[in-house]
Amino acid sequence: MFAEPTSILEGRDHPGDLTADVDVAIVGSGAAGSVAAKILAEAGMSVLVLEEGGYVTPERYAKFRPTETMRNMFRDAGSTAAIGLGDTPLISILAGRTVGGSSTLTGGVIFRIPESILSSWVRDHGLVDYAPELMEEAYRSVEQETYVETVTDDMRSRSTTLFGEGAQKLGYSLKPMRRNTKGCRGSSRCNFGCPHRAKMSVDVTYLAKARSLGAMVISDCKVTRLVIEGERITGVEGRLLGAEGEKRGKVRVHARKVLIAGSALSTPLLLKGAGVGRWTRSVGRNLTLHPGFRVAALFDQDVSPWKGALQSAYSDAFEDQGLTLNSVFAPVNVLAAMFPGVGPDFQRYTSQMRQLATFGAMVHDDGGGQVWRMPGGRSVITYRMSKRDKLRMLKGIRLLAETFFAAGAREVLLPLFGVRPMKDADELRFLDDPSFPARRFECMTFHPLGTARMGLDPSTSVVKPDGETHDVRGLYVIDGSVFPSSIGVNSQLPIMAVATKLAWGIREATSSARACA
Incomplete structure (x- = not known):
């Protein structure tokens, strides 16, 4: 697919257009996208990760001043904000726009979702697979992979x-x-990239393993369109971006499955642009x-x-x-x-x-x-x-x-x-x-959640409990957008654990489909 002998292609340096044909295209390389990339690559699927931000190696960001980190690794150079309505303050939202996503920029804090919250998901949203005892295996998997101490x-x-x-x-x-x-x-x-590579963010854990297993990453690649034929996703289209964000070559990816992991801020934009969930008022809401x-x-x-x-x-x-x-x-x-x-x-x-x-x-x-x-x-x-x-x-x-x-x-x-x-x-x-x-x-x-919530009812939710959208087959949302409520704790482990469960489900469903073919 690529001439370069590397598992990361930096879009800003690529001279022309790109095309690809893969089993799974993942939009976003942060806490959710990297987890899914590793799990699905491990299962033998061809995986392509598309990241809007640039690729900054740990060796580079270790030497950055805070202002350099904000300019090169933060969404909107750290100026993203929620506009307050009524008696509400302007709320600064710090989010990553880089290979590894926000995980490269958080404090590395690890909390599990409170059991009372998970119980409310089961009770109020019918998410029986997210009962506290059924999250344990996913938690343990992430905590082991990222060296939680x-x-x-x-x-x-x-x-x-x-x-x-x-x-x-x-x-x-x-x-x-x-x-x-x-x-x-x-x-x-x-919050500005660990200078000693001591923080086990996904760029040095999950994504590194995914790449070693054959997953490919394109940085500086903004996905602008979900390609849907009938009721099935068939791929994505986008543009490569230059160092200053200028448009460069076109990108066309054909994929059997597309996983959206762009964060609660970006995911609803792609869904709305494709008309996904048009009969529900949930896309982009419940933030x-x-x-x-x-x-x-x-x-x-x-x-x-x-x-x-x-x-x-x-x-x-x-x-x-x-x-x-x-x-x-x-x-x-x-x-x-x-x-x-x-x-x-x-x-x-x-x-x-x-x-x-x-x-x-x-x-x-x-x-x-x-x-x-x-x-x-x-x-x-x-x-x-x-x-x-x-x-x-x-x-x-x-x-x-x-x-x-x-x-x-x-x-x-x-x-x-x-x-x-x-x-x-x-x-x-x-x-x-x-x-x-x-x-x-x-x-x-640092914790935007909930703009493509998960649930059983298509009129009040965007995706099913397995992460697949209610109205488009093969299109999944796997990031913090799917959370049906606020969780009250730092969201890194919760996002990674939920993405783990969703990726496991996709892996098993794909394996079963292949066995029946």
């Missing part, structure tokens, strides 16, 4: 340790994170985000928050209130964006960076988002925050701030536009006012 206490940053001391004084505690790492050195750079935020605190001691694992501890003490607390860090130039003032006032905070501690939280949201397909195939993302989620955010901000004050902080910076730094816990009482405008929240997310 528990973060030891000595890998906690001083920032996290201080927060933990404050939590103890307030009557709750932190638990150690599990992360997919192997030999982590505590560089706190996970959940897990809105997240962080609070920073200044101490009278050296904290050096960049020393230690990026995310090493969490608290689920407030899980029943829709909040999970997580240790976080960001590079100096990113953190500085939340500092107040200009000139000397701003410089006063940047000069005290060594004394700065941070901790974050995320909301188990009710949803309220939608991905709209605009003319030309571009998207607009909107989100309406529920009143309950707004109150959860106010509570979470106050809780983080109170914990830092209990730990001895002399000043706390809140993620609220137009609010001055707090000097003591008594000043936080304004957060009890439910009328505080949510538009002033500063928040972001």
